[in-house]
Amino acid sequence: MNPRDPRINGQRLKSTIEELARIGGTPGGGMHRLSLSDADKKARDLFVQWLREIDLEISIDEMGNIFGEKPGEKADLPMVLSGSHLDTQPFGGRFDGILGVTGALEALRVLRESRIETRRTVAIVNWTDEEGTRFPPAMLGSGVWAGRFDRDWAYSRPDVQGKKFGEELERIGYRGQAPARKRPVHAYFEYHIEQGPVLEKIGKRIGVPKGILGITWYDVWVEGKANQAGPTPMDARNDALVAAAEMVLKVNELPAKMGGNMVTTVGEIYNAPNSRNIIPDRVRFTVDIRSWDDSLKKRAAEGCPARMEVIWDIPHTVFDLNLVQRVEKTARQLGYSDHSMVSGAGHDAAYVNQVAPTAMIFVPSMGGRSHVEVENTAWEDCEAGANVLLHCLLESANE
Ligand code: GLV
Ligand code: MN
Ligand code: MN
Numbered sequence: 001m002n003p004r005d006p007r008i009n010g011q012r013l014k015s016t017i018e019e020l021a022r023i024g025g026t027p028g029g030g031m032h033r034l035s036l037s038d039a040d041k042k043a044r045d046l047f048v049q050w051l052r053e054i055d056l057e058i059s060i061d062e063m064g065n066i067f068g069e070k071p072g073e074k075a076d077l078p079m080v081l082s083g084s085h086l087d088t089q090p091f092g093g094r095f096d097g098i099l100g101v102t103g104a105l106e107a108l109r110v111l112r113e114s115r116i117e118t119r120r121t122v123a124i125v126n127w128t129d130e131e132g133t134r135f136p137p138a139m140l141g142s143g144v145w146a147g148r149f150d151r152d153w154a155y156s157r158p159d160v161q162g163k164k165f166g167e168e169l170e171r172i173g174y175r176g177q178a179p180a181r182k183r184p185v186h187a188y189f190e191y192h193i194e195q196g197p198v199l200e201k202i203g204k205r206i207g208v209p210k211g212i213l214g215i216t217w218y219d220v221w222v223e224g225k226a227n228q229a230g231p232t233p234m235d236a237r238n239d240a241l242v243a244a245a246e247m248v249l250k251v252n253e254l255p256a257k258m259g260g261n262m263v264t265t266v267g268e269i270y271n272a273p274n275s276r277n278i279i280p281d282r283v284r285f286t287v288d289i290r291s292w293d294d295s296l297k298k299r300a301a302e303g304c305p306a307r308m309e310v311i312w313d314i315p316h317t318v319f320d321l322n323l324v325q326r327v328e329k330t331a332r333q334l335g336y337s338d339h340s341m342v343s344g345a346g347h348d349a350a351y352v353n354q355v356a357p358t359a360m361i362f363v364p365s366m367g368g369r370s371h372v373e374v375e376n377t378a379w380e381d382c383e384a385g386a387n388v389l390l391h392c393l394l395e396s397a398n399e
Contacts, residue, residue, distance in 0.1 A: 001333040001391070006114050008390055010383030013106045017382070020046065020086070020102065021094040030373025031094055035087040035129035036064070036165065041172035043086045047126055050105060054112045056124070060176025062151060064128040064169050065141045067178075070108055072120040072397060078184035079121035080397040081356075082107070082389060084192060085130030085141075085348065092131075093375020095193045095382075099363075101126050103191040103386040107393055118397035120186055127348045128169070135165045137217060137312030142348035144180045146355045151180055185356035187323055187396035190349040191389045192360060193377050194341075197368025204339040205384050206331040207362025210324055212343040212350050213263075213290040214297050214316035220247065221307045226273065226281035241271050241280040247306065251287055254300050262291040262300065263344065290344060292316050317350040323359035323392075330391045331361075336384050345370070361388050 023046065024039030026032050033039040044066060051058050056068030069079065084100025104124040111122065127145075132138025135157045143149040155166025169175045199207050224240030248266045255262040265288040272282040291297040294315045301308065331338040343360065352358050363385035366376040 006110050006116060006390060008106050008110060008383055008386040010379060010386075012109070013102060013382055013386055014379050016050075016102045016105065017094060017098060020098055024088065026091060026373055028091070028373040030375065031088040031092050032090055033086070033088040034090065034134040035131060036134070036168035036172055036174075038172070040087055041174065044126065044172070044174055047086060047101065051124070054109055056108065059178045060174060061145070061178040061180040062176060063141045063144045063154065063180040064174035064176065065145055065180060066126045066174075067123055068108070069121050069123040070111060070118075072118045072122065074119050075121055077120045078186040079123050080118075080187050080393055081123045081125055081185050081352075082189045082191065082393055083125030083127065084190050085127050087129060087131050089131055089133055089371045091373050092371050093373060095375055095377050096195065096370055097130055097192070099193055099377065099382060099385070100191040103382070103389050106386050107390040110390060116394070118394065119399070120397045122393055122397050128174075129165070130348055132312070134159045138346055139348050139351055140165065141180075142351040146182055146351040148351055148354065182355045185352070186399065188349065188352045188356050188358040189323070189327070189389055189392050189396075190347055190352075190358070190360045191385055192345075192347060192362060193370060193375070194362040194365045195345045195370035196365065198341055199339060199362065199364035200366065200368060202339060203337070205336045205363065205381060206327070206338040206388055207341050207364075208324060208328045208331065208338050209319065209341055209343040209360045209362060211292075211319050212317040212345075212347060213292055214294045215312065215314050215346050216289045216297050216301070216310065217312040218287040218289075218301060219309045219311050220244075220285050220287060220304065222247070222283040224279065224281045227279045229277040229279060232279060237279055239279050240283045244269070244283040244285055248285065254289075258296060258300060260291060260293055260296040262289065262293070262296055264289050264300070286311075292342060314346070314350055317353050319349070319353060319359045320357035323357050323396075326392050326395060327359050327361050327388060330388050330395070334384070334387055334391065336388065359392075361385050361392070
């Protein structure tokens with residue numbers, strides 16, 4: 001690649017990420033910016049201000065997805081889109097999702113300051129509620145946009161306090177006018193941290209995912225009989241938490257037992273009445289099952305003795321081969337090492353891929369840690385991945 005070709009301003013990308021990290025930042029150096037919280041509103045306000053500063057055409061849809069467009073010479077052609085999410089886990093990191101939004105922003109800043117015009121419109125997006133921690137399932141914003149969830153169903157989703165997605169969206173002022181409906185997209189690139197240990201371990205800089213594992217989320221309810229912790233003999237108990245504990249161990253044993261490429265997690269548990277001297281009678285816990293093999297994922301839940309509800313189910317994603325090869329080729333042209341892989345983490349790219357050609361770009365996560373406060377990625381890697389994104393966008397936008 002010609003050294004005079006445009007490049008990302010790594011220093012500006014770093015300070016953009018650092019500025020966002022102050023909104024909802026935790027004392028432990030991480031992020032607590034749940035979807036549609038006050039912190040999410042502040043981050044959105046700042047993001048919109050940044051879009052304005054580079055004269056993008058801004059639109060906000062009914063799901064609060066925020067788009068900024070730089071019109072192409074042929075504005076009627078399907079656009080090239082890139083972005084990710086600004087919401088975070090309860091004690092998450094500074095990069096998950098944020099790198100994809102700020103990387104795309106940086107790419108658009110470079111196009112503007114270098115006065116680079118493109119044939120197609122280039123647009124950026126911040127998807128609403130990617131994490132799904134507060135309002136499950138995950139990726140509600142991109143899921144509605146892609147036509148996979150009903151908008152009003154999404155509005156009715158409650159958080160643990162019973163607050164509804166729609167009300168909270170309205171409250172923070174981000175229930176927009178534009179229909180939350182897919183528009184023609186020529187190519188979607190999502191730039192993200194790997195969130196796993198592979199790239200660091202093998203010493204490669206750019207991860208090129210060929211797809212994403214399928215994911216199923218369940219809620220499981222276990223009922224018992226509450227009673228006094230003292231006088232109730234051990235053989236006269238019906239302890240919901242003990243039953244749930246046995247199930248949690250079984251969930252953990254599933255991947256080894258089924259002999260397949262699968263991971264299982266119980267991450268959330270609610271115990272009632274949650275008093276040290278009452279035998280628990282109501283427990284709810286979550287199960288997250290992921291595999292490239294959708295049938296394996298389905299079989300894993302068969303025979304569960306408790307009441308169970310599927311909260312979310314998304315089959316495995318196979319990205320567009322042309323765009324995957326474009327990511328790989330671009331990384332090589334820029335002189336970065338690359339590695340073909342599969343994403344274990346879910347991304348909005350999974351829903352976008354169902355309606356438009358899609359690919360992702362990964363950079364290494366230090367220590368393979370993510371969804372934790374110490375989540376980190378070297379600034380040079382952030383810059384490298386953003387350069388790959390910039391040139392993938394440019395090539396697609398001039399097709
Ligand atoms: C998304 O953050 C996921 O759970 O993989
Ligand atoms: Mn993410
Ligand atoms: Mn995440």
